[in-house]
Amino acid sequence: MDNKFSRRSFLYSVSMLAAGAAMPIPANAFGQKKKLRVVLVGTGVRGTSFWGKRLVDQYPELLEFVGLCDSNPGRLAYAKTYMGVDCPTFTDFDELLEKTSPDLIMVTTTDSTHHEFIIKGLKADIDVLTEKPLTIDEDKTQDILKAEKKSKKNLIVGFNYRWSPYMTKIKELLHNQEIGDITSVDFHWYLNNHHGASYFRRWHGLADKGGTLWVHKATHHFDLLNWWLDSDPEEVFAYGALEHYGSNGPFRGENCRTCPHKNECDYYWDITKSARDMKLYVENEEYDGYIRDNCVYRHEIDIYDKMSAQIKYANNAVVNYSLTTYSPYEGWKIAFNGRKGRLEAWLDIPYMNNSNLSQEELHAAEMDQSRKDDMVHEPLVVHKNFQDFKIIQVGSERGGHGGGDKRLHDKIFLNPDAPDPLKHAAGLRDGAMSVLVGVAARKSIKSNRPVKIASLSSIKPSPNRA
Ligand SMILES: NC(=O)c1ccc[n+]([C@@H]2O[C@H](COP(=O)([O-])OP(=O)(O)OC[C@H]3O[C@@H](n4cnc5c(N)ncnc54)[C@H](O)[C@@H]3O)[C@@H](O)[C@H]2O)c1
Numbered sequence: 001m002d003n004k005f006s007r008r009s010f011l012y013s014v015s016m017l018a019a020g021a022a023m024p025i026p027a028n029a030f031g032q033k034k035k036l037r038v039v040l041v042g043t044g045v046r047g048t049s050f051w052g053k054r055l056v057d058q059y060p061e062l063l064e065f066v067g068l069c070d071s072n073p074g075r076l077a078y079a080k081t082y083m084g085v086d087c088p089t090f091t092d093f094d095e096l097l098e099k100t101s102p103d104l105i106m107v108t109t110t111d112s113t114h115h116e117f118i119i120k121g122l123k124a125d126i127d128v129l130t131e132k133p134l135t136i137d138e139d140k141t142q143d144i145l146k147a148e149k150k151s152k153k154n155l156i157v158g159f160n161y162r163w164s165p166y167m168t169k170i171k172e173l174l175h176n177q178e179i180g181d182i183t184s185v186d187f188h189w190y191l192n193n194h195h196g197a198s199y200f201r202r203w204h205g206l207a208d209k210g211g212t213l214w215v216h217k218a219t220h221h222f223d224l225l226n227w228w229l230d231s232d233p234e235e236v237f238a239y240g241a242l243e244h245y246g247s248n249g250p251f252r253g254e255n256c257r258t259c260p261h262k263n264e265c266d267y268y269w270d271i272t273k274s275a276r277d278m279k280l281y282v283e284n285e286e287y288d289g290y291i292r293d294n295c296v297y298r299h300e301i302d303i304y305d306k307m308s309a310q311i312k313y314a315n316n317a318v319v320n321y322s323l324t325t326y327s328p329y330e331g332w333k334i335a336f337n338g339r340k341g342r343l344e345a346w347l348d349i350p351y352m353n354n355s356n357l358s359q360e361e362l363h364a365a366e367m368d369q370s371r372k373d374d375m376v377h378e379p380l381v382v383h384k385n386f387q388d389f390k391i392i393q394v395g396s397e398r399g400g401h402g403g404g405d406k407r408l409h410d411k412i413f414l415n416p417d418a419p420d421p422l423k424h425a426a427g428l429r430d431g432a433m434s435v436l437v438g439v440a441a442r443k444s445i446k447s448n449r450p451v452k453i454a455s456l457s458s459i460k461p462s463p464n465r466a
Pocket of ligand 1: 041042043044045046047069070071072075108109110111113131132133158160216401
């Protein structure tokens with residue numbers, strides 16, 4: 001990106017959502033006049049923080065934790081202290097259901113187990129909220145579809161990425177037909193050597209636990225694509241390989257703490273420096289043998305670390321997608337080609353960031369912000385055919401997945417009745433469709449053939465999701 005951007009006009013935009021929650025508080029998200037009784041199953045890092053402590057801190061008048069569940073009793077005891085709650089704890093989910101009568105079950109266990117708790121919750125006619133991915137394969141997806149059909153209650157899928165102002169701005173521009181109907185998309189996601197490697201240290205490195213990164217990670221990306229394009233994926237062709245981690249490593253150890261190769265391994269990670277990880281994982285290894293700082297070169301790793309797919313949508317848009325897991329930087333790029341022009345967006349690409357803009361312009365942009373102290377501004381480019389391009393600066397928070405996390409919470413717990421013109425709220429169909437793209441990619445790699453999404457479940461792809 002060169003400095004010519006600084007000579008161009010700057011549109012200054014903050015999503016409506018970025019202005020923060022401003023709606024009156026209803027009875028609560030689930031239509032009740034008392035506090036919402038919530039339970040959490042899976043008291044690991046995501047459960048205890050985002051769906052745990054944050055809810056306790058942010059919405060004390062709206063909800064109360066009435067039970068926590070985890071198969072690891074040590075982690076469960078730590079979770080209670082960390083979250084600052086005083087509710088009963090259970091290692092048996094059936095007992096939790098029997099004794100706590102919750103209004104909402106929040107599922108934050110290992111991906112391969114989500115379906116168990118979703119199905120039990122829906123069968124008991126209790127609302128369920130699950131972390132992504134919905135599940136890891138097509139059979140479990142179909143079982144969940146059946147369970148929701150028979151249930152009086154609903155499933156929410158926590159797709160936080162959709163809610164960031166930057167992602168929202170892309171949706172708004174596409175929705176408003178700024179560049180006309182979309183015919184093709186290039187979408188590339190780069191995980192750096194730190195974040196990327198973290199998926200190879202624990203259960204995510206095993207296909208039967210996380211469904212490979214085609215599902216565990218790419219579910220976010222496929223959901224964004226489905227939502228942005230407002231169409232269902234129809235067919236997937238993919239390549240993938242494991243070329244860097246796992247058995248490809250030059251050496252391996254039992255785990256980082258005890259490894260004889262500490263001094264020569266680029267991936268050496270000292271978990272003992274993180275008090276939280278020690279308390280959450282290391283101090284509870286005795287109960288289930290869950291090792292958080294496993295070797296990224298261990299032989300049992302059976303997922304892909306290089307992934308590339310072509311996805312054809314029911315509205316005829318075609319997508320070129322890739323996921324890289326050992327990049328020197330963390331970031332992503334997308335380009336939408338439409339009948340009337342092109343939209344380009346990217347985040348965190350070091351060679352394309354705001355530092356290429358003049359300080360004066362940056363300052364002007366910042367001064368125009370109501371919440372400049374905690375906002376950053378990221379550009380996206382709209383280039384209409386036969387016209388000059390324009391740059392739109394989108395303001396959003398750095399943390400919490402670009403501000404997506406807190407907006408997702410507010411929608412669910414604080415402002416459930418707020419208008420949703422861009423269809424941010426995600427349910428079962430969205431969860432299923434994003435997982436099925438990853439499942440199709442896995443099947444395509446194995447069979448070396450394109451795989452039809454319609455062959456995987458009872459959902460039939462539709463050109464227009466509305
Ligand atoms: N949306 C996001 O940005 C985001 C970010 C991180 C994690 N996640 C998702 O959150 C979930 C949890 O991830 P994490 O990083 O906290 O993992 P984690 O390993 O720290 O926690 C998982 C917890 O589930 C427990 N568990 C596993 N199987 C169980 C069972 N059968 N019954 C009861 N408890 C069981 C484990 O003991 C552990 O405490 C995953 O589904 C992950 O994909 C989402």
